[in-house]
Amino acid sequence: MLQKFRFTLACTEPGTVRGLGGLELHALFFSFLREVEEEAARELHGAKDKPFALGPLEGAGERRGGSFYLQAGEKYGFTVTSLTGAMYRLLEEVAALWPGREVQLGTGALACVDAGTTRAEDLNYRDLVARARPATTVTLEFLTPTSFRQRGTQILFPLPEYVFGSLRQRWNAHGPIRLPEDLDLSLIQVARYRARTQLVPFNRYKIVGFTGTCTYQVPKKVPDFVPWLLAVLADYAEFAGVGYKTTMGMGVVRRW
Template sequence: MLVSFIIPLRPETEVQLPAGLHQAAHAWFLDRVRALDHRLEQRLHQAHAEKPFTISNLLTPRPPRQGVIQLQPDDLAGIRITSYDPELSAFLQEIFIPALPSRVFLVQTPFVREDVIVRPEQTPVRAWRDWVGATTYQALWARVQRMEPLPSTLTLDFASPTVFHSQGRLLPLPLPRLIFEGLARRWNQHAPMTMHPELRAFAERAMTVERFQLRTREVQYREKNAAAGRFFGFVGACTLRFLRQERF
């Protein structure tokens, strides 16, 4: 099972917060998991393991200005959580969501939690409607196998700052080889069926970037017991064209 949901939050008072709250949201999530299932939290917190979940930065009605988020008590913000691990997905649906507290604290700032959004028709924010739902690996696999004819293009929307590790460097570019290398690795790690081993090679030789609307965004972070750091990722839409079509 793959799940994606949004926890809607309203500040109790007018607040000013740093724009980069992704680490605070990540820490809050792991604290909640630890309180409910310590064994699962230890598995998720393994230092060098690839995480089977994502936690968004605080979703806000207005973009930050000069690195600061300003929120009023009637503003609706939110945190999006996704999982592509079957055990974690079941835990989130059956235990985590029902046990959420009525108040959430991020960087010592209290928010009132509203009803968790798990289906598109529940959200009052149009931009969030494509970001919630649940499906299975089997359903995704069957949907692709039924496609006739095969599409000639594929458009991907990178909503969060994205960067790839390639040959020891950080590369903020949506190259087909790097995109599908990461997707296939995660799919093969968690899905009951595996991607074709030649998918990465196919992406490199038979896919090209046709058009894009991208921009870079700076992300600041701080590792535990280390100095602050930063990287630049890209956000926006990118359309890939298949130079030839093969069904994998």
């Protein structure tokens, strides 16, 4: 089941989180998961390819020195997307527990206000396949810093084989319909892009990622299914995220 949940909090005591707040939100989310189903939380924590993506902390506050300063009286929110039916059910249970709880986030204190889905309808993988219209060009916007790791090196450019390779890997890990893994995705071309790098601080390390937009195009002499595959994966990006640390606020993407 493909769905996006939004969780809202109100700051009762000011404080800070590092960078995007992804590490702190990840820990908070798993504390709720353990309450809902401890064994499932343990399995999720150890999974190599997790069936969810978690967005950054959003709301008013100053960003300075690698920290996000939370202000008392302000509301904040973040999203979590589900990539499987089991994850969707866990998120429903977390959302039911959410209202009225008081939590610590970084050095701040917050009250959990409400939680629920952001889309009017639930989608599944077959829905995305059925709705996809072959596209010779697609544009993706990288809303939060995005990065790829290759043999210990970070890749800071939206290369098609990394962007769509990341999406294909997640699709095949969690979806019921397998996409061809033998297709060389580097045949997809970058038509134009506008991007900049941004440093994301975590507690003990920092990661550099890129934000911006990139338009991809399919050359003329490719297998007939490639434009369809491009469209399917571009639509999937909204749910799966792209690249490294998508469960900690990085790699949030949408299709233009």
